[in-house]
Amino acid sequence: MSDETSVGAVDVTYRGIFQKNLAGVITKELVKAARREDKVGGTVQRYGDSPERNGIPAKQFAVIADDMDSLRVEMTKYEPENVVVVCVMDDTLTKGVESWAWYGVRPINLNLAPGGTLLVISRRSPEELLHWIPRRTYDWNLAILPGEPSFGGLWVYNDDGTDYRTMGAVARVTGGLVSLDSLIAEAGSGKDGDLRAAQLREGYESVTMHPVGAGVGAEDTYVPVEMPGWTQMREGLVVPAVEVGKNNTLFMKYTTRTTRPLVKFDACVKCQICYTVCPDECFIPTPEGHYDINYQHCCGCGICAQSCPVSGCIEMVDETVFESNEPLHSVFESDPAAYEELRAEKVAQAGGANPHYGIY
Ligand code: SF4
Ligand code: SF4
Structure with missing residues (x-):
């Protein structure tokens, strides 16, 4: 003090x-x-x-x-x-x-x-x-x-x-x-x-x-959020249900993950298991049968990686090597080789995929 x-x-x-x-x-x-x-x-x-x-x-x-x-x-x-x-x-x-x-x-x-x-x-x-x-x-x-x-x-x-x-x-x-x-x-x-x-x-x-020193570090992009009064607070114990395939907009995830799933789309056998097991309904079906990930709702639990039947198809990778929450399938769609290069680079940058799924 x-x-x-x-x-x-x-x-x-x-x-x-x-x-x-x-x-x-x-x-x-x-x-x-x-x-x-x-x-x-x-x-x-x-x-x-x-x-x-x-x-x-x-x-x-x-x-x-x-x-x-x-x-x-x-x-x-x-x-x-x-x-x-x-x-x-x-x-x-x-x-x-x-x-x-x-x-x-x-x-x-x-x-x-x-x-x-x-x-x-x-x-x-x-x-x-x-x-x-x-x-x-x-x-x-x-x-x-x-x-x-x-x-x-x-x-x-x-x-x-x-x-x-x-x-x-x-x-x-x-x-x-x-x-x-x-x-x-x-x-x-x-x-x-x-x-x-x-x-x-x-x-x-x-x-x-x-x-x-003052001014050293990452750019501070924080914009203070106007907090509601106690009587206007969103639901806490009661959360409205959402339709299948949609996400609950009250629960956006940005910093809840220690690791995030990365999909090796060219190894995916389109079995749909990840789509079925994800507790936060993060997987987005693509027209050709892959499942893209909505990282704005992913909590990094690792259930998808644990459930995927294809070894190495979904890997959990340290969150700090990612700058963005954008889905990645569009990169694969336009250039599969470039996507695979990006995926491998992220895994390498993280020192390898995390074998313990959602936690260290
Ligand atoms: S890590 Fe968990 S929340 Fe994220 S996509 Fe996989 S199953 Fe869904
Ligand atoms: S569980 Fe694995 S193989 Fe099955 S659809 Fe999902 S990513 Fe593809």
Whole structure:
């Protein structure tokens, strides 16, 4: 926390369900450790969908304050202000996050305070990540904690230490919003204290910091969306049914995917299985019997790739190698060889297709 303010918030941006436990552990442990320093804190969740769906970007905040009055004021806000660090649990989220209730796609660093830190779990370089992260009008920091996205989600807690390593990194990059010592002391009061302490120290020591100047990064194309009042909000729990072959326009997908399906049209045997199994009705029949993909509605679940009977015909490819959501069959139609070249290039750029379908 700076001298001017007595409140600082940690934003944990994660993929719904898969990483929910992870976000919960991080925010709660940060608050508990802060209390050892005579600070006060609370946590709050925000969803991009209702109910939360697999892969949907979601947020959980830890708000930490020097005094209870400051905390109360901050906790009444729709989203906490003075976000000193945004923890990005899956680096494909650097392409942006759907905002609450699907009103537009927002930059991953939209609410980051000047001088704050975007902490990304990634094996990518700062330059690769900045290809997607929009520029700000102020200086900020990009911190990278080496690692793969962990999907310790709602049903299965994946005890790979990502949560405690992230907390250790938060202690380092915030310069003591919560100290490493307090985190270790808090972890020591629970199960596996020595293991947690080692994970906290590892995160603290392995995170790297990269200052980013004002104006550096991707073009910021975000246009603030006019939010409706509470009484005009779209349906949440009740979603209107759509006709077969049409898509629900309330559920456009832009940043819900870690990977997207690519079809090798010249290997397709036109069996129709992908069209039948896709839960979001993304496949568009073409006159010659292929199935094109509407990426505006694809959530990247990978069911189509898993179901296709032709080996390698549908491959799941890392989302960050794609710039556009446009369907691709028209490229195949006009030049099959050029399409195959493009497809192979994307797979190579991604370091190969993902054998685990919709998740890493
Ligand atoms: S990954 Fe395949 S099955 Fe899943 S939503 Fe996208 S097109 Fe449909
Ligand atoms: S499941 Fe595979 S082979 Fe069958 S239509 Fe879809 S892409 Fe073609």
